[in-house]
Amino acid sequence: MPPRYLIETYGCQMNVHDSERMAGLLEQAGYEPTHDAADADVVVINTCSVREHAEEKLYTRLGELRVLAQEHGHNPIVAVAGCVAQQEGDALLKRSPGVADVVVGTQAIKRLPMLVERAQAVRRPVVDLDPFEDVTFPLGITRRGDPVKAYVTIIEGCNEFCSFCVVPYTRGNERMRPKADILAEVRDAARTGAREVQLLGQIVNHYAAPDDPDCDFTALVEAIHEIDGIERIRFASPHPRHFSVRFLEAMRGLPKVARHLHLPVQSGSTRILKAMRRRYTRDSYLELVDRIRQLLPDVALSTDMIVGFPGETDDDFEDTLSLTRSARFHSMFSFKYSPRPNTLAEKRMRDDVAEEEKTRRIVELQALQRTIQADIHSALVGQDVQVLVDAASRRRAHELSGRTSQNTVVNFPGNPSWIGRTVTVRIERSGPHSVWGQVISPVASSGIGAP
Numbered sequence: 001m002p003p004r005y006l007i008e009t010y011g012c013q014m015n016v017h018d019s020e021r022m023a024g025l026l027e028q029a030g031y032e033p034t035h036d037a038a039d040a041d042v043v044v045i046n047t048c049s050v051r052e053h054a055e056e057k058l059y060t061r062l063g064e065l066r067v068l069a070q071e072h073g074h075n076p077i078v079a080v081a082g083c084v085a086q087q088e089g090d091a092l093l094k095r096s097p098g099v100a101d102v103v104v105g106t107q108a109i110k111r112l113p114m115l116v117e118r119a120q121a122v123r124r125p126v127v128d129l130d131p132f133e134d135v136t137f138p139l140g141i142t143r144r145g146d147p148v149k150a151y152v153t154i155i156e157g158c159n160e161f162c163s164f165c166v167v168p169y170t171r172g173n174e175r176m177r178p179k180a181d182i183l184a185e186v187r188d189a190a191r192t193g194a195r196e197v198q199l200l201g202q203i204v205n206h207y208a209a210p211d212d213p214d215c216d217f218t219a220l221v222e223a224i225h226e227i228d229g230i231e232r233i234r235f236a237s238p239h240p241r242h243f244s245v246r247f248l249e250a251m252r253g254l255p256k257v258a259r260h261l262h263l264p265v266q267s268g269s270t271r272i273l274k275a276m277r278r279r280y281t282r283d284s285y286l287e288l289v290d291r292i293r294q295l296l297p298d299v300a301l302s303t304d305m306i307v308g309f310p311g312e313t314d315d316d317f318e319d320t321l322s323l324t325r326s327a328r329f330h331s332m333f334s335f336k337y338s339p340r341p342n343t344l345a346e347k348r349m350r351d352d353v354a355e356e357e358k359t360r361r362i363v364e365l366q367a368l369q370r371t372i373q374a375d376i377h378s379a380l381v382g383q384d385v386q387v388l389v390d391a392a393s394r395r396r397a398h399e400l401s402g403r404t405s406q407n408t409v410v411n412f413p414g415n416p417s418w419i420g421r422t423v424t425v426r427i428e429r430s431g432p433h434s435v436w437g438q439v440i441s442p443v444a445s446s447g448i449g450a451p
């Protein structure tokens, strides 16, 4: 029987895509997937260290795998990948002795099958945290986990060094992927049925093709727009300071580009933004929001927000609330600040906002955001929206879900054979996180697995 692998993924879309790449590499090496650790010969835990909470999950999971080995005698090779692996390295082996066999850094995942083989042969842990400047990835290796969306990396790493962020230390310097590789991967995804492409990178709008001096992010998106079969293009995340008017103007003539921009602001206070090293102000951010709304009135904005950053006063937090009211984001990821290893904030700033105060602030911010989202969603009731169907409900039989171009989640009764189609849904009711309706007419384009 062929050996089996299980990959467990924590964190962002970039980690989800790295897991797709590792799955492809293991399958090429002869492994088959399984959903059960008790059945796996290799368990890969792909970790995230952007929040402290995500890091703790790794150690809990390693403890469970140790119990599996002690009580049931099942001892798979355990590989730890992702940002915690890169950040902790050998320290991870000391903190959880006898559990992890392979520690593979963020830039070394191409070597995973070889590292697993070496750990099996030498019977002691193998660590590879080496940086690799080469961001090419063999075409056709990635084993895509989503039948509708294809994740395609365009940039790896980040040079911004925001004072709270661990990413430049875990993912390394910014490296651009060749345009030819990106276009080949998007064509391949379209050929194998993907309808939506999601371009990934820490700062996607900083893209400059290493193999074409005339190709910036705008030109790359224009080239992807030409590819037949792809109906929708999304990207995550752009940085507010790298947004060009040229891109926004081009977007008006590119209907496949989703009418949704994720613009991480992090705080509404210029004083805190400076301490965060974000290199824009509250005013310049709100000017960008205005410009986007003038040029592209149908675009939905989402954001990331941190509360309780070192030195954040009541007035600074009030600025965050007032910016949230002005920008009226369609959605928000909000977090309580926690110091991350090696960052400027961890080394030079005191984590001086009490935990209870951070909790009070995040509860207030999230309540405000929920009200805004509920308002935005209730305005959709009675409207007909175009939805790319991407999943069947796990909880309710005969219920499907999909997203509008603005990234609103729409639930409706339907047939799983519609997954991958674009349908028109009349919205009947709304909530703060999604809306519900009825399909009034499936429109042209074949579904994934459609009869």
Ligand code: SF4
Residues within 6 Å of the ligand: 158, 159, 160, 161, 162, 165, 166, 167, 168, 202, 203, 239
């Ligand atoms: S731009 Fe800032 S927050 Fe985003 S990945 Fe780079 S350092 Fe982190």
